[in-house]
Amino acid sequence: MQSDPNIFTQGWAPPLESNDATAAVEWLLKFAASHRASDIHLQMESKACRVQLRLDGVLTQIGTLPDEAAKLILGRVKYLAKLKTYVESLPQDGRIAGGDVGLASDVRVSTYPAVTGEKLVMRLFYEGDQLAFDQLGFPPEVQNVLENQLGIRSGMILLTGPAGSGKTTTIYALLQRLLDKDPCHIITVEDPVERVLSGIMQTEIDLERGLTFAKALKHLLRQDPQVLVIGEIRDEETAAMALRASMTGHLVIATLHAGSCRGVVERLNALTDDPNLVAGQIRLILNQRLVRRVCSDCSSKGCQKxxxxxxxxxxxxxxxxxxxxxxxxxMELKNLAKLEPSFSFEQSRKYLLSEMLTKETEINRHTA
Ligand SMILES: [Zn+2]
Known part of the structure; x- marks a missing residue:
């Protein structure tokens, strides 16, 4: 199972011999779910179908299906998702009810006609796998700082990082920690709500109905929150609302698009044109990526899990x-070159490697 893994021919075979598509689809979904895959990709190619799982953000080939079996499986998935099974030349979107295939959550299905044949992607969702704050794998010094900052009911904690870098997971874990320590009134405005947390008032923006971050915030501030989470500060109006909230006795936790901690300050300065105000309100900035973790079951030797x-x-x-x-x-003097991270990527690298939490090659993927 090393260079060219093909689980379908290595004794883990799903019920394919009998061409039982119902059983095969269920098997595939359960196999993917047991490995916490976020997506299953089925790509028709000449005389075969390539099967890949997205595992921890990385697309991993698990095997190829023979043409005949693949067609039955694709047909079955489309049937379950209430798509037109005979249509292969147009994109379609649908959803499989979790209960129909023995999963706890629904599966989103999308198809697209590629040049080599139909491409089908199934997206899986999981309930209840939100990690606790101390399970996220932050270095102890970062964890301590975050914990202390959570206790202050004003100012801003800002997070940045590319899409899929775990910002939302971090925010949810922080909120859970906050609730455990000191139950308070937390309101979120998200795009969209990724996971429902009990004890928190979560709301979603709705651009089609004109409910933007700024508009939602204006109303939500009247709901008397103590902690306000803003999915993303992406325009001047939202930036102004966020700063106003933080000045008037709310802890504001938000994400912002930038390439570095210093970039967050630059971006917020650009959005508000008031470096003094920004300097007065930001308390902490976190710029994060996610790297794959060494398997705890085999300590990186490679196992079935x-x-x-x-x-x-x-x-x-x-x-x-x-x-x-x-x-x-x-910051007030606009001398941003002086801003140096209090915990650098280099320190993060040393921590991850000395604790054997990841491999050097994994970190290098993010520094290239
Ligand atoms: Zn392993």
Whole structure:
């Protein structure tokens, strides 16, 4: 199962011999779910169908299906998702009810006609796998700083990082921690709500109905929150609302698009045109990525649970900037070059490698 894994011919075979598509689809979904795959990709190619799982963000080939079996499986998936089974030349979107295939959550299905044949992607969702704050894999010093900052009911904690870098998971874990320590009124505005947390008022923006982040915030501030989570500060209006909330006794936790901790300050300055105000409100910035974690079942040797990769789950690789008085002064003077992370990517790398949480090659994928 190393270089060219093909689980369909290695004794893990699903019920294919009998051409039982019903059983085969269920088997495939359960196999993917047992490995916590986020997506299953089925790509028709000449005389075969390539099967891949997205595991911890990485597309991993698990095998190829013979043409005949693949056609039956694709047909069955489309039938379950209430798509037109005879249509192969147009994209279609649908949903399989979890209960129909023995899963706890629904499966989103989309098809697209590629040049080699139909491409079908199934997206899986999982309930109840939100990690607790101390399970995220943050270095102890970062964890301590975050924990302390959570106790202050004003100012801003900002997170940045590319899509899929775990920002939402971090925010949810922080909120859970906050609720455990000190039950308070937390309101979120998200796009969309990714996981429902009990004890928190979660809301979604709805651009089609004109409910933007800024508009939602304006109304939600009247709901008397103590902690306000803003899915993303992406325009001037939202930035202004966020700063106003943080100045008036709310802890604001938000994400913002930027390439570095310093970039977050630059971006917020650009959106507000008021460096003094920004300097006065930001307390902490986290810039994170996710790297694949060494499999805890085999310590990177490769086992069935990690499909031979030696890696399972993910862990944050990050830089953090806790703003000091001196940093605030530099920001007011627009001397941003002076801002240095209080915990750098280099320190993060050392921590991850010394604790054997990941491999050097995994970190290098993010630094190239
Ligand atoms: Zn393993």
């Amino acid at each position: 990690c499909l031979g990769s030696g890696l399972k789950g993910r862990v944050p690789y990050l830089e953090m900037l806790q703003l000091s008085k001196l940093d605030h002064e530099s």
